[in-house]
Amino acid sequence: MSAYNDIIYAVSADIATVTLNRPQRGNAISPRMRDELIQAFEQAVADPVVRAVVLTGAGRYFCTGMDLAQTGSRPDAAVDPVDAALRMFDAVRHCPKPVIARVNGPAVGGGVGLVFCADIRLAPRSTGVYFRLAEVERGLVPAVISRYIVPDLGPMRARQLMLTAERVTVADAADHWPGFLTSAVADEKALDAAVAEYTHMLCGNAPQAMADVKRLVAVQGGGLPSGETAVTTDALAAVRSVFSRMLQSKEAAYGIGEFMAKRRPDWSAFVTRGLPKSKL
Incomplete structure (x- = not known):
């Protein structure tokens, strides 16, 4: 505390x-x-x-x-x-x-x-x-x-x-x-x-993927942080950025591998690395 x-x-x-x-x-x-x-x-x-x-x-x-x-x-x-x-x-x-x-x-x-x-x-x-x-x-x-x-x-x-x-x-x-x-x-x-x-439910999901989801929804829904606008953050560019990073993500590779092996992912190794700021 x-x-x-x-x-x-x-x-x-x-x-x-x-x-x-x-x-x-x-x-x-x-x-x-x-x-x-x-x-x-x-x-x-x-x-x-x-x-x-x-x-x-x-x-x-x-x-x-x-x-x-x-x-x-x-x-x-x-x-x-x-x-x-x-x-x-x-x-x-x-x-x-x-x-x-x-x-x-x-x-x-x-x-x-x-x-x-x-x-x-x-x-x-x-x-x-x-x-x-x-x-x-x-x-x-x-x-x-x-x-x-x-x-x-x-x-x-x-x-x-x-x-x-x-x-x-x-x-x-x-x-x-x-x-x-x-x-x-x-x-x-x-x-x-x-x-x-x-x-x-939330603790069972990939941490960086959830951060990217939150950021993507904010961009698509017009709820950007103060100081940002649709002019500075293009919605389609945000989709491309998240999708490109996802394809190279160690989280995604691990999650897909666990799915194919019919195991529930353990995201603890990804959590202890900390959560970098999502950049779209």
């Missing part, structure tokens, strides 16, 4: 768990939590033992968004608030290792943004979990997180979510909002079981 203040970072069985840890404030994102989230995801990426990351919250809430009291009370002319927020959300969204959102409680505002930054999103139907973008009620706009929500929900549903400030239950999100959740489970016990099931 590493020393943080506003989050808890722990690694067990090749999985890093990042827990938002301001339960007395509904796990609202303080400037310190923002910086610690970036640091924690950088730590997970740099650790060759870590295969996937689980993001969750302490207490009753997953995350209630930005802590407006703290955000407004610590003006820093050297910090661009948009850039700082983008770096935090991008650290989650573009982590080269798979990220699972274990939504243990309500997600509001930026908390919804964090959910949409995850690759796998799991939530229980029976524990009062809901999702809400309440910014317009306060004269605010969910500007930064729109970058992560609109591509997955689509323009019409995104407008509905952002304009009405309505609560979306887990059942509604799963049954009537395509692109919102991976799975809605019965309760918290089932939530932990689902997290364990997905981490088991």
Whole structure:
């Protein structure tokens, strides 16, 4: 376990768990939590033992968004608030290792943004979990997180979510909002079981191949990291780059060999080498 203040970072069985840890404030994102989230995801990426990351919250809430009291009370002319927020959300969204959102409680505002930054999103139907973008009620706009929500929900549903400030239950999100959740489970016990099931699946896959998949989907889906555009990263060129590297990949050669031999691959040798940054 590493020393943080506003989050808890722990690694067990090749999985890093990042827990938002301001339960007395509904796990609202303080400037310190923002910086610690970036640091924690950088730590997970740099650790060759870590295969996937689980993001969750302490207490009753997953995350209630930005802590407006703290955000407004610590003006820093050297910090661009948009850039700082983008770096935090991008650290989650573009982590080269798979990220699972274990939504243990309500997600509001930026908390919804964090959910949409995850690759796998799991939530229980029976524990009062809901999702809400309440910014317009306060004269605010969910500007930064729109970058992560609109591509997955689509323009019409995104407008509905952002304009009405309505609560979306887990059942509604799963049954009537395509692109919102991976799975809605019965309760918290089932939530932990689902997290364990997905981490088991992810740990059985080739690490660099998964990183390339994430990068390729980001390019094809228009969800590139801040600072990159379709002009600087051509979608077809990205396909060619990944395919060419795959043909020369030791991972692919090993994986195909194990498939032909009817054995389940053991990717531990590839994991301990670390995960280079995907270049498309």
